[in-house]
Amino acid sequence: EIVLTQSPATLSLSPGERATLSCRASQSVNYLAWYQQKRGQAPRLLIYDTSKRLNGVPDRFRGSGSGTDFTLTISSLEPEDFAVYYCQQRGHWLLTFGGGTKVEI
């Protein structure tokens, strides 16, 4: 089973700063997705197939990577971006999630 490790666990930044979130897989994966979750809400899909932004997701969110190393970059943090972010990959009839990165002020 593939394990996804996200780092850092917490990222303390200010609005306007750049956020770089890492997701490392224990084995090579084909595609990775990224989700944003705010307190009391269900996760929201941001990025799928490693680098494709869902319709309506601002272009300050960028997904990149391949193989075992993936990155979500938020180019300039807006106040509404402070949340927890999860990466996810699909295996054979199962899903695997990373432990999450909390982006806080």
Add this chain to the structure above:
Amino acid sequence: QVQLVESGGGVVQAGGSLRLSCGASGFTFSGHDMHWVRQAPGQGLEWVSFIQYDGTNKNYADSVAGRVTISRDNSKNMLYLEMNSLRPEDTAIYYCAKPSGSCIDSWGQGILVTVSS
């Protein structure tokens, strides 16, 4: 638009049982695989179970295998999760989730299951 609405959660004693339901609308339910994903209080997301679009294939996380059964009724656009021998560590918000390709593009609002010891 896609809507997934969970129900059936609540407080149950350890060792007890609970059946979660998820009503789906806004898409062709019978044509889509489905998942259950849970989130313990203050913790991350944990995949629980998968069912293929026609119910042919199912899969379970090791943490629930043997205690949980996923099923669906395509005639009613309903997804179910039957949970038995519940443990305190099963306490979580349970989400019904619709996949698209390799990701989840739609989530329910979640339903809280609390297992008391």
